[in-house]
Amino acid sequence: MTAESTSFIRDTFTSYAAVGDSFTEGVGDPGPDGAFVGWADRLAVLLDDRVPEHTFRYANLAVRGKLLDQIVADQVPKAREFAPDLLTFCAGGNDIIRPGTDPDEVAERFERAVADLTSSVGTVMVTTGFDTRGVAVLKHLRGKIATYNMHVRAIADRYGCPVLDLWSLKTVQDRRAWDGDRLHLSAEGHTRVALRAGQVLGLDVPADPDQPWPPLPPRNTLEVRRDDIHWAREYLVPWIGRRLRGESSGDHVEAKGAVDPYTVRMHIESAS
Numbered sequence: 001m002t003a004e005s006t007s008f009i010r011d012t013f014t015s016y017a018a019v020g021d022s023f024t025e026g027v028g029d030p031g032p033d034g035a036f037v038g039w040a041d042r043l044a045v046l047l048d049d050r051v052p053e054h055t056f057r058y059a060n061l062a063v064r065g066k067l068l069d070q071i072v073a074d075q076v077p078k079a080r081e082f083a084p085d086l087l088t089f090c091a092g093g094n095d096i097i098r099p100g101t102d103p104d105e106v107a108e109r110f111e112r113a114v115a116d117l118t119s120s121v122g123t124v125m126v127t128t129g130f131d132t133r134g135v136a137v138l139k140h141l142r143g144k145i146a147t148y149n150m151h152v153r154a155i156a157d158r159y160g161c162p163v164l165d166l167w168s169l170k171t172v173q174d175r176r177a178w179d180g181d182r183l184h185l186s187a188e189g190h191t192r193v194a195l196r197a198g199q200v201l202g203l204d205v206p207a208d209p210d211q212p213w214p215p216l217p218p219r220n221t222l223e224v225r226r227d228d229i230h231w232a233r234e235y236l237v238p239w240i241g242r243r244l245r246g247e248s249s250g251d252h253v254e255a256k257g258a259v260d261p262y263t264v265r266m267h268i269e270s271a272s
Helices: 038-048 068-082 103-118 139-159 187-200 221-245 261-271
Strands: 015-019 057-060 086-089 123-127
Touching (some): 015 038, 015 068, 038 057, 038 187, 068 103, 086 103, 103 123, 103 139
Parallel strands (some): 015 086, 086 123
8 A cells, every 4th residue: 555545635734743652752863962853853844844934833742651541641631732733643552562461452542542632633643553573572562563553543544533554664674764772763764754654644755765775784693693682781681670660761751842843953954
């Protein structure tokens, strides 16, 4: 299925709010000041380009590590107050990867939130989960994520929501689309997601998110093993430790809040 066949066409958006977890906060895509940029901020720049200068409003309310109910309780009321033309709602991923969670039950809570949002803000775009076949620590959850994705798509159909389908974005299955922790997108990965989101909303985007990556030189077994050992020591062990202690990476993190797309554009241009 092509991006064009799934695109959602409407008039220009003049305001946008993003709610969610680390994916929407932009973890893995650092700007020059140390703050994360990410796909939602990059999408805001694409939307800002379509309206008169200094008229676009944008707020990123996402915080890493947050569960669905936390997003609904803490971020959704602020998003309603912001009253955007467009809201992106990406939630449930951290619930799904927790042992013992039921994707059917998580989807029921997700639907209640979508029903509430679509009755109180403008367009609500929802996202599916990634295909985790190549993610070592998550590939065993692939079936569970696929089940949740089917629910998300069905909910989107019922409430008329455009869908940012991350499962079908095959170019993010390349390891260069992922940060060193293998759990968050790299800057290029976030860029490709932003471009796909723009396509879904009917924008003329400046590049093709499906553009193939340049060939990589082959790696021998020793190089792969060395990378795996480094990843386990630097990222996997601390991640497991936080889970065992009941800690979240977002426990002491504040949302970005209102963001000037011009500042985001400057960050992107300085990093390119």
